[in-house]
Amino acid sequence: MFKNARIYRLGAPFGRAAAELEAALGTRRFRPCGPVEVATLGWSAPLGEDTSALVHGVGGCLLLCLRKQERLLPSSAVAEAVDERIAEIEAGEARDLSRSERRALREQTVTEMLPRAFTRSRRTLLYIDTESGWLVVDAASEKQAEEAISLLRLTLETLPAKPPAPRQPPAGILTAWLLTGEAPADFIPADACELRDSEDSASVIRCKGQDLASEEILNHLRAGKQVVKLALDWDERLAFILADDLSLKRLRVGDALLDEIEDGDDPAARLDAEFALMALQLRELFVRLDALFGLVGEPA
Template identity: 35%
Template sequence: MLRNVRVYRLEPQGLTDAEGLAAQLASRRFAPCGSQEASRAGWAEVGNEGALVMACGEYLYCKLRTETRKVPGDALRRAVDERAAQLEQTQGFRPGRKQRAELSEMVLMEMLPKAFPKDHDAEVIFDTMGRWLLVGTSSDAVSDTVLENLRHCIPNLPVRSVATVNPLAGVMREWLLGEEASGGFEMGDTLHLKGQGSVRYAGQELPFDEVRKHLEAGMVPVNLEINMGEEVSFRLMAIDDMRALSFLEKTSEEEQQAISGDQVEDFKASLVIRAGVVRRVLDALLEVCGGEVAGSCGDPSPAAELKAA
């Protein structure tokens, strides 16, 4: 749970309770792919009672399930080659580009029902108190699919991308130049710099003198491992993109103390603890970046933001 997180700001008018959110998501409840479908997404059941939303204290938890049927490319090409050879014998000349495309589509439709389906679940958490929408993924495509399906169920989905007064890359640059992070954070040993080329560090203490030379030459940090006390460590890609979260000793102890023996209740307790840590991280990041830009808006598309960066 919460190994990778994409973050969006949730506007006040988007807050609802578990029953209300479940009613909205019900219009796109998950159903397996049809025999001729390559993929299908929908909201899967959570908990033991078939509900689409689980209330966990101040958080609402749901998950988007995507089922895909994928025909291996090599198998598809071989089948198309065989069909094209048969057609060449029948018509007396090799199939052209258009005919081959039509053959490929036809063969794919024949092979799809035999393809083994594969499921992937993306966790979604509404932080109703902190007003964050957390999507458990590191993938642009997955986060975009989650937003698309949320918008289908909630036409005026009140979420937006997060923007700060001071760009995060500039804040990380200052940390590296000063060899010390602020806001209760500490820097780890993983760093990726980009500019005229690319430099990566991992598995050893950062060589700050060398890093400083790269920064002064115009490189910028795009990936920095940081940790917050004994609660969590993660790779910070952007203000709204945290990856490889590892919950540390203090968080693990809280989870152990919350164990009751009931699987569902233990899951809820763990979610509350971990989502609370993520909320504190986000609050601290906003503070070190000079606060959030009021009314920042635009299509919260991770792919678009990364491309712009």
């Protein structure tokens, strides 16, 4: 289900039952954009629009879904329409419009164009692991993850959650794995990585489909570059790219585990089984990452 995983440590046990959380999310249920709204945010059914529950619980994990809808109004189209109106008014009145008049004209133009603009929706899945104390967001960027967490915090009125503060620098450890060829037995480097100069953040090398044990890669590391992203296969259960902020991208459950899920005609049941499998594997992965990097850090 998740393609990415950004993790946040809960500062206190999550004490809300699924029914209580469902009621809270219901106060901010998703609704489409109104005629003059640029965007709306709200909670949607995580198992799809054919279901109604805003919370899906399994194995101590509570799955949620943020839905965002935006009106697509290209700035170039707005600028062109405004320029045409300005030219028409200035020609008709034989004068230059002031800055405040131009600003007001732009606001009026946007208001008139918004109801005719197309809309685009995006779903962001996240779940709370009430047993291990992690909040996990399927977001490719920190901004997208923070958007979901901010709405959850606003909905619940409080949510002490912070990114992990590793006690061991991940980039240094990942670099050592490739330099020495001695990664832990259950973490097998794959064929992709990103290297960055520790003294020049703009100096970046991205490798894909490469032998990471080659002299070419090792020479970059010997010259001082650090591994800030590394593709890994963990114990034949999960494959992902681990970044130095301990986020996971291109997350994929191992084929052998997926084969254990029975095929059926009910998409919601399939999603339920996939989520249960993935959440269990991630819970165990976070235990391993905690042992390697010290994920807990300071309490939120």
